[in-house]
Amino acid sequence: MEDxxxxxxxxxxxxxxxxxxxxxxxxxxxxxxDELTAEALKIGFSADEVLQKxxxxxxxxxxEDFSAGRAFVPEMLMAAKAMKAAMKHIEPFFKSGSVxxxxxxxxxxxxxxxxxIGKNLLGMMIEGAxxxxxxxxxxxxxxxxxxxxEEHPGAIVGMSALLTTTMVxxxxxxxxxxxxxxxxxxxxxxxxxxxxxxxxIGADFYSPDPxxxxxxxxxxxx
Amino acid sequence: xxxxxxxRLEPLxxxxxxxxxxxxxxxxxxxGVEFPCGSKALCGGCRIKVLEGEVSVDTSHRRALEKLGxxxxxxLACRSQVTGDVVLEIGQFDTFILADSxxxxxxxxxxxxxxxxxxTTTLVAQLVNLQSGEVVAVExxxxxxxxxxxxxxxxxxxxxxxxxxDELTRLIREKFSKMxxxxxxxxxxxxxxxxxxxxxxxxxxxxxxxxxTPMAAYPFETSHGGECCFTAGELGLxxxxxxxxxxxxxxxxxGSDILAGILATGMAESEQPVVLVDLGTNGExxxxxxxxILCASTAAGPAFEGTNIRMGMRATTGAIxxxxxxxGTVRNHIIGNEQARGICGSGLIDAIAVFLEKGDIDLxxxxxxxxxxxxxxxxxxxxxxxxxxxxxxxSAIASGLQILMEEMGISAGEVKNVFISGAFGTFIxxxxxxxxxxxxxxxxxxxxxxxxxxxxxxxxxxxEEEVIRDILEKTVxxxxxxxxxxxxxxxxxxxxx
Numbered sequence: 001m002e003d004x005x006x007x008x009x010x011x012x013x014x015x016x017x018x019x020x021x022x023x024x025x026x027x028x029x030x031x032x033x034d035e036l037t038a039e040a041l042k043i044g045f046s047a048d049e050v051l052q053k054x055x056x057x058x059x060x061x062x063x064e065d066f067s068a069g070r071a072f073v074p075e076m077l078m079a080a081k082a083m084k085a086a087m088k089h090i091e092p093f094f095k096s097g098s099v100x101x102x103x104x105x106x107x108x109x110x111x112x113x114x115x116x117i118g119k120n121l122l123g124m125m126i127e128g129a130x131x132x133x134x135x136x137x138x139x140x141x142x143x144x145x146x147x148x149x150e151e152h153p154g155a156i157v158g159m160s161a162l163l164t165t166t167m168v169x170x171x172x173x174x175x176x177x178x179x180x181x182x183x184x185x186x187x188x189x190x191x192x193x194x195x196x197x198x199x200x201i202g203a204d205f206y207s208p209d210p211x212x213x214x215x216x217x218x219x220x221x222x
Numbered sequence: 223x224x225x226x227x228x229x230r231l232e233p234l235x236x237x238x239x240x241x242x243x244x245x246x247x248x249x250x251x252x253x254g255v256e257f258p259c260g261s262k263a264l265c266g267g268c269r270i271k272v273l274e275g276e277v278s279v280d281t282s283h284r285r286a287l288e289k290l291g292x293x294x295x296x297x298l299a300c301r302s303q304v305t306g307d308v309v310l311e312i313g314q315f316d317t318f319i320l321a322d323s324x325x326x327x328x329x330x331x332x333x334x335x336x337x338x339x340x341x342t343t344t345l346v347a348q349l350v351n352l353q354s355g356e357v358v359a360v361e362x363x364x365x366x367x368x369x370x371x372x373x374x375x376x377x378x379x380x381x382x383x384x385x386x387x388d389e390l391t392r393l394i395r396e397k398f399s400k401m402x403x404x405x406x407x408x409x410x411x412x413x414x415x416x417x418x419x420x421x422x423x424x425x426x427x428x429x430x431x432x433x434x435t436p437m438a439a440y441p442f443e444t445s446h447g448g449e450c451c452f453t454a455g456e457l458g459l460x461x462x463x464x465x466x467x468x469x470x471x472x473x474x475x476x477g478s479d480i481l482a483g484i485l486a487t488g489m490a491e492s493e494q495p496v497v498l499v500d501l502g503t504n505g506e507x508x509x510x511x512x513x514x515i516l517c518a519s520t521a522a523g524p525a526f527e528g529t530n531i532r533m534g535m536r537a538t539t540g541a542i543x544x545x546x547x548x549x550g551t552v553r554n555h556i557i558g559n560e561q562a563r564g565i566c567g568s569g570l571i572d573a574i575a576v577f578l579e580k581g582d583i584d585l586x587x588x589x590x591x592x593x594x595x596x597x598x599x600x601x602x603x604x605x606x607x608x609x610x611x612x613x614x615x616x617s618a619i620a621s622g623l624q625i626l627m628e629e630m631g632i633s634a635g636e637v638k639n640v641f642i643s644g645a646f647g648t649f650i651x652x653x654x655x656x657x658x659x660x661x662x663x664x665x666x667x668x669x670x671x672x673x674x675x676x677x678x679x680x681x682x683x684x685x686e687e688e689v690i691r692d693i694l695e696k697t698v699x700x701x702x703x704x705x706x707x708x709x710x711x712x713x714x715x716x717x718x719x
Contacts, residue, residue, distance in 0.1 A: 069594075069606040072587055072613065074713040112439025114703040115521070117712065138703075139440050162521070164379050165438035 005045065005054040008036040008086065012058025012128075013065075015078025017085040023078055033082040037089045047093035048100075051130060055086050059128025060214075066121075067211040073117065080124035087127070094132075102221045104132040104155035106148045108140030111169045115162035118190060122158065125210040131217060142173045149180065156217065159203075160190040167192050171201040178202060185220065187213055230309040232273065241559065246270070246277075246302040248557050250312065251537060251649070266290040267672065268299040275308030328355050328684040334414040335683035336405055338398065339479065339676040340421035340429060341365060342374055345397065346676050349405040349414070350683055357680075359408045361401040366393040367428065373503050373524065374424040374475070381434045390428045398429070399458045406461055413454075413461035419468040420679040422477035422504065423447070430468055437475075441701070447471040449690075469679065469690065473699025475519035480506045481693060482678025485685075486671065487641045489515060490693050494638035495630060497623065498674070499661070501526050501567075501647045505619050508697075509626040509637075515697040516629055520622040525615035526567035526646055531608045535564035537649065542598055544651060545572035552576060554598055562602045568649040573598060574612055575654035578718055585718045587613045616660040617715035623661075624715065625705050640667050643674035659718055 010016075011033045014024050018034035031039070033055075040050050062079040065071035093099040107123050109116040116138040127133045134152060136144050145157060157177055161167040167190065174186050187205040188198050198206035207213045225242040229249060238249060250268065263286035270277075272295040279287065283301040287293065331352040338347040342365060349359040367390050370380040381387035398419075406413060419429065423444070427434050432446035452466040459466075469478035480500065489496040489510050498508040505522030508515060528534035528541070535541050539558035542565040546553055554569070556562045565573065577583045577596050584590055589606045596604040627633065640663050642648070648670045655661040661668060671677070682690060702708055 069610065070588055072610055072716060074716050075586060077709070077713045114440045114701070116703075117709055120709065163375060163439075165375060165382065166440075168383060169439070 004036060004040050004043070005050070007031070008033060008040060008050070008054035009058040009061070011036055012055055012079055012082045012086065013061045015062075015075060015082050017078075017082045032085065034085040034088070037086040041089060047090050047098060050086075051090055051099060055083055055090070055128060056130055059083055059125060063125050063128075063211040063214060067209045073121065076121050076124070080121075080128070083124065083128050101132045102130050102217070104134060104152040105158055105217065106134045106136065106145060106152065106155050107158045107160075108136035108145060109138040110159050110161045110166055110173065111139055111141045113161050113163055113166035113169075114138045115190075116160070118162070119158075119160040122160070122189065122210040122213055125214050126158075126217060129214045129218065142176045145173060145177060146180065149177070149184065156185045156187065156220070158187045158189070158213065160188070161193065162191050164192045167197070170203070174201050174203050187216065189213065227304050228307045229304055230274075232309065232311040240304055242305060244304045244559055246297075246299040246304065246310075248539075248559060249304070250299050251543070251557060263298050263301050266292065266298065270297050270299050270302070271295050271311040272297055273309040273311055275306050277302045277308060277310075278305060328681070330354070331684060333412050334358070334409050336402065336414050336417040337676060337680040337683055338402070338417060338419040339482075339673065339679060340394065340398070340419060340425045341479070341675070342377070342422065342425065343368060343372070345401065346673065347401050347405060348676065348680060349408055350680055352683060355684075359405050361404055363397060363401055366397050372529075374422060377424050377428065378434050378438050381428065382438045387428070387431075387434060391431050394425070394429050395457055402457075402459055406459070413464050415464065416683060417464060417466045418679050418682050419466065420478040420482040420675050421468070422479050423471045423475055424477075425479075426450070426468055426471050426477055442474045444471075444474075447473065469682065470694060472517050472694070472697050474701065475504050476506050476508075476517045476699055479675035480508060480517060481690070481697075482676075482682065483641070483643050483674035484508060484510070484515065484678070484693050484697070485681050485689070486674040486678035487639075490689075490696060492638060495632050495636055497627075497637050497640040497663075498643065499619065499623070499640065499647070500643045500674075501619065501650075502644055503527065505615075505622065507619065507622045507626055509623070509630050509632070510696065513696070514630070515693070516626045516700055517697055518622050518626060518700045518702050520618040520702060522615045522618040523611070525570070525611045528564070528566045528570070530611050531565065531570060532605050533564040533602050534570070534608075535566055537566040537568065537646070540564065541566040542569040542573070542602060543649065545569055545576050545598060547576055547579070552598065554602075562599045565598065565602060565604070567646050568651070569598075570604075570608070570612060571654050571658060571660065572651055573604060574609065575651075575657040577604075578657065583609055583718070587716065587718065612658070613716040616658055617712055620659055620662065620715040621708070621711045622702055624711055625702055625708070626700065629700065634663055637663060637667060639669055641669050641671045641674065643671050648672050659715065 016027045016032040018032035066076055105126050109119050123133045123135050134148050159170050177184050186203045188203045195206050205216050226239050230237050277297045333352055335350050335352050345363040347361045348357045351358050371377050381390055430450040436444045449470040450468040454461045454464040471477045472481055483498050487498050492511050495511045500506040503524045505520035508517040528536055540560050540563035541557050542554045542562050543557050544555040582591050587609050594606050652665045652668050
């Protein structure tokens with residue numbers, strides 16, 4: 001019985017979305033996250049069990065590999081696709097309230113910056129860790145963060161930038177978010193960022209990789 | 223003790239002591255000389271004039287010289303070694319037009335002109351006799367703005383965020399005037415009618431004194447990208463009637479250096495599609511023919527220049543510049559034949575290809591050796607992170623090319639030629655660029671063209687303004703990131719196949 005959750009964990013970690021997916025080559029023809037999730041729910045696992053014991057675990061494993069350099073962007077994206085295929089089956093339970101998410105995280109690449117792959121990877125990891133993600137996309141001005149915060153009170157805000165010339169826009173946005181509510185947690189990341197810069201602009205957390213951010217979030221609710 | 227000789231390089235005036243037997247290629251490469259045909263003794267681009275001393279030639283070298291119509295005292299640097307004290311004149315800049323394999327057609331005109339290439343790092347200017355097409359004098363220099371950052375983003379940062387715009391403008395104009403004045407000395411009687419200047423968007427804006435704020439953030443659109451004209455007096459030059467024109471940019475981060483490159487490749491007149499790639503930090507890419515031209519810049523990053531690589535360095539003495547496998551053992555070529563201190567971009571591409579073949583890097587880019595290091599020498603190695611940096615850089619270029627070719631509706635097979643510009647481009651091993659998935663074209667289609675910005679600017683001296691206008695009208699700039707499939711394409715191209 002537990003076997004199917006292990007299989008699902010591996011399917012997510014290795015990025016096997018569904019049976020027809022050609023990736024990864026060594027899992028050709030095998031059931032993917034889509035089929036395995038449906039099967040697990042059918043044979044009696046609760047949605048919460050599937051989420052915690054398989055999906056979260058699978059994403060955690062790929063996240064660890066990514067942090068250690070053993071996996072890279074393509075593997076992460078494939079894992080995220082597998083997770084999304086599984087989430088289709090879990091989402092109805094979020095809506096009905098039988099599975100609780102840990103909280104909401106609002107993500108956006110900062111105003112003036114179009115580079116959003118890093119932010120997207122983080123979004124997948126956070127979602128895979130059991131959080132609700134509100135992705136505002138790239139080139140995100142304060143107003144968009146403000147609207148999203150009004151819709152999701154208490155949400156955590158994550159901002160990214162790839163250029164030193166756009167990174168500076170984080171300062172104004174962070175200040176305005178804190179002015180709205182000093183309790184709002186703001187995390188920042190991206191290639192030119194550092195712990196120093198995070199402190200300098202009054203943000204609460206910085207991590208060089210998505211794994212660190214996920215750990216930080218989990219610690220907020222533990 | 224090993225025997226050493228002195229090599230003096232003209233017109234640089236540099237004196238270097240090197241061990242007997244040092245290939246001239248190693249010395250000249252570290253002084254920025256380019257080897258357009260990839261040291262195959264085919265193009266004559268690396269020709270040198272032996273002013274004093276002896277540089278011996280063997281039979282194949284003699285034959286190559288004859289084929290190029292060169293006789294004593296000319297030699298090909300790529301085939302020569304140091305066997306005694308010598309004084310050499312670097313012929314490259316004097317002969318680049320002739321050395322180029324594409325026939326350079328020009329309509330003779332009266333008088334002189336100057337072509338000026340303002341790079342982020344280096345500056346080159348040539349005084350051209352417009353009657354004969356001959357380059358009369360050359361000036362080279364280092365961009366004095368470099369002290370405020372090596373790449374364009376740090377220049378923008380200094381100009382926009384730290385209020386240094388005026389200082390950067392002053393520095394480059396001063397250096398421009400200085401170099402131009404030296405060239406003007408050579409033609410006192412008839413000052414040149416025109417000085418054409420090319421550079422990337424940031425160099426254009428800083429030289430012209432335009433605000434760089436729009437280039438600091440998305441959508442990176444400037445309304446001051448047009449050509450910019452100055453009188454000699456405005457730039458502190460004595461030549462009354464000389465007009466100075468900074469050529470227009472093509473859009474966003476694709477500047478007039480690329481516009482000149484398009485001119486140099488003959489793209490705008492070609493029926494079959496032609497590709498131009500500049501393998502620098504901004505990785506500009508152009509795909510087009512006489513109907514339609516598409517251009518884009520890619521965030522390739524500085525990996526090809528040896529930055530962001532643990533033991534990366536510029537292509538200077540002590541850098542591993544190429545790696546190959548001979549009889550199962552890895553062999554490095556080190557610039558200057560010294561002990562290896564690090565690795566430059568061309569060496570990095572070779573090393574990745576070699577380790578892929580050996581199976582020390584898997585197709586996903588993971589390093590599979592026990593200590594997660596890839597040793598080239600006991601001191602010099604690559605790390606897992608270096609491989610990741612290379613994957614990002616090569617995918618940025620490959621994805622950019624894929625998107626532009628898809629937009630043009632053409633396949634790699636339909637492309638007539640792929641021109642690689644830039645000093646780094648001339649030194650890379652083409653087979654390995656294919657192996658790592660950087661340039662997915664047959665080797666015979668790829669042409670290393672060296673400084674296409676300078677060549678194109680020089681060609682523009684002979685052309686009417688319509689030729690430039692024609693290119694501008696045909697060219698459309700695309701933002702790669704706004705392609706909805708960009709993320710998937712970018713991820714796919716990171717994988718080795």
